[in-house]
Amino acid sequence: MKRISIFLLGILTLASCKNEPEQTVAVEEQEEQSIEPVNNEVLESAVIYEANIRQYSPEGTFDAFTEDIPQLKDLGVKVIWLMPIYPISEARRKATNDKSIEDIEDPEERKKYLGSYYAIADYTGVNPEFGTKEDFDELVETAHANGMYVILDWVANHTGWDHPWLEENPDFYTQNEKGEPVDPLNPATGESWGWTDVADLNYENKELWDAMTADMKYWVDEHDIDGFRADVAGEVPTEFWEQAVPKLKETKPLFMLAESEDKDLFHNAFDMGYNWEGHHLKNQLAQGKVTVEAWDEYMKKIDTTYQQDDYLMNFVTNHDENSWNGTVRERMGDAAEAMVALTYTIPGMPLIYSGQEYDMDHRLKFFEKDTIPKTKGVMWPLMEKLGQLKNQNPALNGGKEAADYTRLKTSADEQILAFERSKNGEKVIYIANLSDKPVNFSLELTEELQPYLGKKELKKEKNDQYHFAPWEYVILANN
Structure with missing residues (x-):
């Protein structure tokens, strides 16, 4: 690692010249560059950022992303999830969703198809598109230096x-x-999923378990990473993860995210899973296909399905949703801001996907070079305020010791979602009209809380009722 090498050189120089004041400075500098091992106290208030290195910048490099890491602090980001950084196979490389590179005759045309990040040629290498391992180490060190x-x-x-x-x-x-x-x-039909650019691994072979675990451990031991997001985690035997994760954690504590809602994965392997069902419900609410009652039923189901210390990642977009199912605005329209605010205020951890913070309004190409926008519009200041509240108010703790979630009854529960989060005497209340029609409703609030985001003021209209326009929301806080 670049900085560690420089630091060691400095220590050797200081030892030779026996300069005691300078030795103190060096130790202080080392402490400034360190970060405490990942722990639940930090994760309770964390925002996670999914970094698509290829599309994040015109350069598509580690270095270009590293430059922007300090400003992610403004969004409350405490975990950076890097999409696969490894070399991509050329054989059977995807050119489009239904064509491989071998189907493209023009050699110049072939060059633009860079393939799927998920077709990995070497688990312990880095994609030369992105830079070198030294560049990657610089990214990790910069992230750690920024908490x-x-x-x-x-x-x-x-x-x-x-x-x-x-x-x-x-x-x-x-x-x-x-x-x-x-x-x-x-497995249900015996037919191909269509992932023709990859070869399926057979976990009946226990030697594979050892090889895979060793390759994962390489990144922890040699490059100081802090955990993994496991792609299609439920398609790999749970027993593999349960034997691998303790071995990985022999080096240091790690954070493990599963691309799955399978509750069995949480017992001995993963800290957090995907809130897929909640995400699909948000889409359906925005499209008028269900009412808020469906959301209430889902939250009851979560309570009974998962153990108290299980938690999920909340999102309105990610790399799959954006490229294949549409942008946030395509799927959620005018409901987008209310739904983003919802992801920060319900139990769990909110996700930002590269470009979301810049109001990205196009589907990123998956197999070719593309670039996210870099102009701050509506979403950046919204996420900045939401991130601050998530980081600072324990009423939004969402990890293994999550704050309480209490549904608040209104006179229009099919259209109005109102709930309170509370912990350690702090409270946050979310109230939203999750419909495309204006709604008048009554709601009993037991104490005076100040509007923090959304509707500028919360005052009763005629007949002791509140009036919310379509998709209007407010977040109240006592801190």
Whole structure:
């Protein structure tokens, strides 16, 4: 690592000249560059940022992203999740969703197709598009210096077709009746998922478990990363994760995020999972397909499904949603801001996906170079305020010791979502009209809280009722 090398050189120089005041300065500098191991106290109030290095900047490099890490503090970010940073296989590389690079005859045309990040050729290398391992180390060090943890996207379910295991350990792969490796199959139908650019790994082979765990441990031991986001975590045996994670944590505490809602993954492996069902409900609410009653039923279900210390990641977009299902505005329209505010105020951890903070209004290309916008519009100041509240008010704690969630009854519960979060004497209340019609409603508030975000003032109209326009919301806080 660049900074560690410089620091060690400084220590050797200081030892030779026996300059006691300078030795004190060096120790202080080392302490400033360190970060405490990842822990639940920090995660309770954290915002997570998904960094799409290829599309984050025109350069598409580690260095370009590293330059912007300090300003992510303004958004309350405490965890940076890097989409896969590893070399991408060239064999059977995706050009479009249904064409591989071999289907493109023009060699110049082929060059623009960079492939899927999730078709990995080497788990312990870095994609030369992004830079070098030294550049990556600089990114991690900069994040740590700014009080942020770095987790890597880990794709344990499959590799690209260039991965050396296909030659060296073909028995690591699922094979057909001819003994040929196959792409991942839908277990219910036996048909391909369409992920033809990757080869499915066979976890019945326990030697694969050792090899995969060793490759994960490499990044913890050699590059000081702070955890992993596990791609399609539920498609890999839970027993693999349960044996791997304790070995990874022998080096230091780690934060583990599963791309799954499977409650069994939380017992001995993962800290947080995806709130997929909640996300789909937000889309349906925004599109008028369900009412707030469906949300209330979902929150009751969460209470009974998960253990008290399980928690989920809340989002309105991510790399899959943006590229394949549409932008936030496409899916949520005028409800977008109310839904973003909802992701910060319900139990769990809110996610920002690269470009969301800049009001990104287009679907990023997945297999080609693209670039997010960098103009601050509506979302940046909104997320800045939401991030501050999440970081500073324990009433929004969302981890293993989450603040209480209490539904507040209104006279229009099909359209109005109102709830209170509370912890350690602090309170935050979210009230929103989650419909495309104006609503008059009554709501009993037991104490005076100040508007923090959204509707500028909360005052009763005629007949002791509040009036909210379509998709209007307010966040109240006593701190």
